[in-house]
Amino acid sequence: MDFEFSDDQDSLRDAVARWVEKGFGFERRHALAKAGGASREVLNELAELGLMGLAVPEAHGGMGFGPVEAMVVMEELGRGLVHAPYAAAALVSPTALSAAPQDVQATWLPRMASGEALVVLAHQERAARYRLNHVTTRATANGTGHVLTGAKSVVPAGDEADAFIVPARLSGADHDTAGIGLFLVERGGTGVSVRGYPTQDGGRAAELTLAAAPATLICADGFDALALAADVGIAAACAEGTGLMERLLAITVDYMNTRKQFGVAIASFQALRHRVADVKMQLELGRSMSYFASMKLGEPAAARRRAISQAKVQLGRSMRQVGQDCIQLHGGIGVTDEYIASHYFKRLTMLEMTWGDTLHHLGEVSSRMQDSAGVFA
Amino acid sequence: MDLNFTDEELAFRAHIRQWVSEHLPADISHKVHHALRLSREDMQRWARILGAKGWLGWNWPVEFGGPGWNAVQRHLFEEECALAGAPRVVPFGPVMVAPVIMAFGNREQQQRFLPGIASGEVWWSQGYSEPGSGSDLASLKTRAERRGSVYVVNGQKTWTTLGQYGEWIFCLVRTSNEGKPQTGISFLLIDMKSPGITVRPIITLEGEHEVNEVWFDNVEVPAENLIGEENKGWTYAKHLLSHERTNIADVNRAKRELERLKRIAKAEGVWDDQRFRDQIALLEVDIVALEMMVLRVLSAEKSGKQSLDVAGLLKIRGSEIQQRYTELMMLAAGPASVPLVREAMEAGWQGDQALAALWPGAVPQAAPLAGTYFNYRKTSIYGGSNEVQRNIVAQTVLG
Numbered sequence: 001m002d003f004e005f006s007d008d009q010d011s012l013r014d015a016v017a018r019w020v021e022k023g024f025g026f027e028r029r030h031a032l033a034k035a036g037g038a039s040r041e042v043l044n045e046l047a048e049l050g051l052m053g054l055a056v057p058e059a060h061g062g063m064g065f066g067p068v069e070a071m072v073v074m075e076e077l078g079r080g081l082v083h084a085p086y087a088a089a090a091l092v093s094p095t096a097l098s099a100a101p102q103d104v105q106a107t108w109l110p111r112m113a114s115g116e117a118l119v120v121l122a123h124q125e126r127a128a129r130y131r132l133n134h135v136t137t138r139a140t141a142n143g144t145g146h147v148l149t150g151a152k153s154v155v156p157a158g159d160e161a162d163a164f165i166v167p168a169r170l171s172g173a174d175h176d177t178a179g180i181g182l183f184l185v186e187r188g189g190t191g192v193s194v195r196g197y198p199t200q201d202g203g204r205a206a207e208l209t210l211a212a213a214p215a216t217l218i219c220a221d222g223f224d225a226l227a228l229a230a231d232v233g234i235a236a237a238c239a240e241g242t243g244l245m246e247r248l249l250a251i252t253v254d255y256m257n258t259r260k261q262f263g264v265a266i267a268s269f270q271a272l273r274h275r276v277a278d279v280k281m282q283l284e285l286g287r288s289m290s291y292f293a294s295m296k297l298g299e300p301a302a303a304r305r306r307a308i309s310q311a312k313v314q315l316g317r318s319m320r321q322v323g324q325d326c327i328q329l330h331g332g333i334g335v336t337d338e339y340i341a342s343h344y345f346k347r348l349t350m351l352e353m354t355w356g357d358t359l360h361h362l363g364e365v366s367s368r369m370q371d372s373a374g375v376f377a
Numbered sequence: 378m379d380l381n382f383t384d385e386e387l388a389f390r391a392h393i394r395q396w397v398s399e400h401l402p403a404d405i406s407h408k409v410h411h412a413l414r415l416s417r418e419d420m421q422r423w424a425r426i427l428g429a430k431g432w433l434g435w436n437w438p439v440e441f442g443g444p445g446w447n448a449v450q451r452h453l454f455e456e457e458c459a460l461a462g463a464p465r466v467v468p469f470g471p472v473m474v475a476p477v478i479m480a481f482g483n484r485e486q487q488q489r490f491l492p493g494i495a496s497g498e499v500w501w502s503q504g505y506s507e508p509g510s511g512s513d514l515a516s517l518k519t520r521a522e523r524r525g526s527v528y529v530v531n532g533q534k535t536w537t538t539l540g541q542y543g544e545w546i547f548c549l550v551r552t553s554n555e556g557k558p559q560t561g562i563s564f565l566l567i568d569m570k571s572p573g574i575t576v577r578p579i580i581t582l583e584g585e586h587e588v589n590e591v592w593f594d595n596v597e598v599p600a601e602n603l604i605g606e607e608n609k610g611w612t613y614a615k616h617l618l619s620h621e622r623t624n625i626a627d628v629n630r631a632k633r634e635l636e637r638l639k640r641i642a643k644a645e646g647v648w649d650d651q652r653f654r655d656q657i658a659l660l661e662v663d664i665v666a667l668e669m670m671v672l673r674v675l676s677a678e679k680s681g682k683q684s685l686d687v688a689g690l691l692k693i694r695g696s697e698i699q700q701r702y703t704e705l706m707m708l709a710a711g712p713a714s715v716p717l718v719r720e721a722m723e724a725g726w727q728g729d730q731a732l733a734a735l736w737p738g739a740v741p742q743a744a745p746l747a748g749t750y751f752n753y754r755k756t757s758i759y760g761g762s763n764e765v766q767r768n769i770v771a772q773t774v775l776g
Contacts, residue, residue: 273771288669366658
């Protein structure tokens with residue numbers, strides 16, 4: 001039992017933090033968001049740091065790092081409010097692709113690691129809410145390959161991506177976990193249409209429509225790989241949320257020690273101080289469960305899924321309370337577009353709705369409860 | 378970064394588990410698992426068993442006869458005891474006064490007092506709070522006047538937990554009114570059989586006798602019972618607080634009680650009610666998050682790299698969770714928790730016929746639930762109220 005970071009992990013953290021400090025100030029972020037939320041240039045810079053290959057095996061040109069390194073990077077990207085679908089492109093997609101045949105991996109992973117190819121998971125369907133097993137997009141065998149027909153919703157950086165990893169149904173009913181295949185679909189292929197739009201948090205997403213679109217099979221019985229990829233995404237969201245919350249609290253503390261009302265710094269008022277204590281509580285509980293999520297990623301599926309849902313429930317509550325309270329603690333300035341705190345708040349809010357909100361994961365925890373509970377249960 | 382315990386830690390845990398399973402009397406663990414009333418004899422019996430093994434002072438260093446365990450080992454020991462249904466060790470002797478005697482007492486005091494604490498023979502009580510001094514403890518007024526070779530103590534302490542059993546009491550007393558309130562306080566050890574001491578019960582809202590008033594009327598205390606220097610008592614008491622570590626969160630007991638809550642919910646038929654079950658699930662998440670926070674503190678202590686200053690958070694969260702599981706247990710039993718049956722707190726009581734007819738089968742385990750819920754309102758008040766804890770947390774964040 002050891003929660004200390006290694007020297008290499010500390011160096012990785014420093015490298016990301018230095019890039020954020022030099023290259024990703026609030027003004028740049030604000031300008032990118034105003035321009036529609038495109039993120040490819042930011043991803044290219046992260047690729048120059050080698051970060052796009054973080055989770056790609058060394059054999060495919062990546063660094064082959066594990067969950068803790070991913071967590072460290074996500075915390076720093078969160079702290080810097082870096083809006084780029086880093087987790088989607090560099091953590092989730094390589095995880096899903098690890099279920100692919102070697103030749104598919106060899107085709108895509110090196111290009112993903114170098115930043116040349118942007119591949120994202122397009123799993124959500126409009127009626128699915130957050131259920132991974134709700135898949136109505138159909139896959140039909142077509143000669144030696146497959147074609148897919150259906151629609152996917154809120155695909156991160158959908159109109160910038162080069163390819164999508166798409167869960168599609170090979171057999172069974174809409175909610176069966178069996179019969180879901182994972183496929184790779186290129187954006188430029190026939191039958192693929194994409195409609196992009198900006199998102200609430202300054203990023204970009206798209207609706208993806210597939211009409212007999214040619215697809216490469218990653219894995220025919222793909223639900224387990226999809227679930228693992230989603231859990232990697234949740235752990236990344238937890239870590240990003242931790243970084244966001246930590247920085248937002250620091251911004252709030254600075255403001256409270258500067259802003260004066262009734263002739264004194266507002267940090268002197270007990271009603272506000274107690275709210276800060278509650279925010280600190282939620283931050284530390286959230287950080288604790290972010291560690292928990294990342295360290296449980298290697299567990300067998302049942303234990304992993306339960307732990308990940310427990311973590312997302314805690315982070316969902318923490319992110320909402322920290323976001324709302326820090327806006328409140330600022331007063332009027334907190335609800336302006338020009339001030340940075342509101343952008344942290346919006347990102348925290350959108351993260352709660354990524355990969356399943358608090359109620360969704362509470363339902364998961366509820367249905368997975370055992371007689372005993374605890375970190376090691 | 379690794380969540381798992383090392384092989385040595387797991388072997389240590391197995392060793393403790395084995396020993397506890399062999400030595401914890403079944404009648405005592407039965408009472409603990411069912412929240413039944415523990416007698417003085419029950420608590421003392423377990424303390425003596427631990428004492429004979431040298432583990433009653435499980436947080437003591439080797440030089441004072443303790444096992445010299447590190448933070449993780451202490452945690453594992455506490456966890457194994459809690460999960461097995463051992464009573465909480467009454468902390469006033471081994472956990473609270475002993476570290477002060479070790480750090481600030483003289484050799485004579487150490488030789489005189491520590492053996493009786495380590496063996497579990499002597500029952501200690503705590504004399505801090507006063508009627509006018511709760512969260513503002515430094516305002517305390519109980520006076521100790523030096524007259525020759527004795528201090529003469531006058532005043533009143535209150536909320537003295539299990540003071541009805543106390544043989545010795547460690548007190549904060551006022552020896553000076555000069556300067557700040559904190560600088561005139563001394564730390565005095567007092568024999569509770571001394572003439573002039575009166576212990577009066579305070580019956581708390583659930584009807585139980587757990588806490589007491591202790592009155593001092595010209596009580597003569599030998600001057601050699603003063604710990605350290607006169608007027609330095611506040612510093613010693615603070616040292617004590619800084620050594621209250623993760624056990625303040627009591628997460629191990631919370632895990633045990635969560636299991637009990639699930640058993641009650643199943644027996645009462647609300648386990649399958651999604652609305653109720655979700656409340657248990659939320660509590661489960663709270664407990665896992667608290668345990669992770671505790672483990673982070675232990676890891677930081679073990680590594681020695683950095684300390685994690687979250688004691689205030691652990692106290693707030695731990696007490697909120699304790700209150701929540703007692704609340705959910707009561708709500709799970711619902712109407713069966715309404716009848717007030719004092720005898721139901723005693724082991725062996727199975728419900729008299731009249732009550733059994735009203736609530737068939739459910740009465741014995743349901744009867745103590747409301748009382749425990751009422752009693753546990755104390756947890757967010759004692760040991761520095763949760764509002765005082767928030768002040769402390771805010772101080773570390775805001776300056």
